[in-house]
Amino acid sequence: MNYLLKGVNLYLTGMMGVGKTTVGHLLAHQLGYGFIDTDDVIVKAAGKSINEIFTEEGEAAFRQLESDVLGQVCAYTKLTIATGGGIVLRRENWGYMRHGLIVWLDAPVQILLNRLGEDDTRPLLQDSDPEGKLYSLLQQRQPLYSQADLHITITDNQTPEEIATRIIEAIPRVLKTQHQN
Numbered sequence: 001m002n003y004l005l006k007g008v009n010l011y012l013t014g015m016m017g018v019g020k021t022t023v024g025h026l027l028a029h030q031l032g033y034g035f036i037d038t039d040d041v042i043v044k045a046a047g048k049s050i051n052e053i054f055t056e057e058g059e060a061a062f063r064q065l066e067s068d069v070l071g072q073v074c075a076y077t078k079l080t081i082a083t084g085g086g087i088v089l090r091r092e093n094w095g096y097m098r099h100g101l102i103v104w105l106d107a108p109v110q111i112l113l114n115r116l117g118e119d120d121t122r123p124l125l126q127d128s129d130p131e132g133k134l135y136s137l138l139q140q141r142q143p144l145y146s147q148a149d150l151h152i153t154i155t156d157n158q159t160p161e162e163i164a165t166r167i168i169e170a171i172p173r174v175l176k177t178q179h180q181n
């Protein structure tokens, strides 16, 4: 697989709670790649939580930090990068991610809700109707996520290990011509 990938970065995209961070760790390990989580980099660089950044500086400031981080990390190779759920919102982010392979992890809202129902670390879900919020975010973002190179549908009973293996098995089918030269 590493022979085929030639160090090309993998970008994991998808809704919050779908498992980008969890699966990304395992995927990096299986590929012998480094692992970076853009949310983690932002939190460390800002010295505050994502909730605090949203509350004190606003979502637009968070999105700028996210683009800045992505612009930095895309200069490196042999990385699996777990992105934030909203990375697909900015056109410039696609410009950065297009240098690698973009994977969309896609799970039904009910799975996301079950996983994040008790979680208060996602500012966009601090809503009186988290289920409705997830549906509206998904409706807005689905056309964007669908521009990924690889679409992996997640069902309830798949472990993160199984999902990482499915991604690895699917990669040869989608390696872009420019990456094979």
Ligand SMILES: Nc1ncnc2c1ncn2[C@@H]1O[C@H](COP(=O)(O)OP(=O)(O)OP(=O)(O)O)[C@@H](O)[C@H]1O
Pocket: 014, 015, 016, 017, 018, 019, 020, 021, 022, 023, 039, 082, 083, 084, 085, 115, 116, 122, 158, 159, 160, 163
């Ligand atoms: N395949 C899975 N099966 C069961 N639970 C999972 C699976 N993948 C992830 N989880 C759990 O779901 C929660 C959210 O996962 P994770 O933080 O990896 O999502 P994420 O896509 O990175 O979300 P965000 O966009 O908010 O960063 C975690 O508690 C994680 O342990």
Ligand SMILES: O=C(O)C1=C[C@@H](O)[C@@H](O)[C@H](O)C1
Pocket: 015, 016, 039, 050, 083, 084, 085, 086, 087, 121, 122, 123, 124
């Ligand atoms: O879906 C989103 O917009 C977000 C997802 C998380 O990964 C974080 O980046 C933040 O909570 C915003």
Ligand SMILES: [Mg+2]
Pocket: 020, 021, 022, 037, 039, 082, 083, 084
């Ligand atoms: Mg994450």
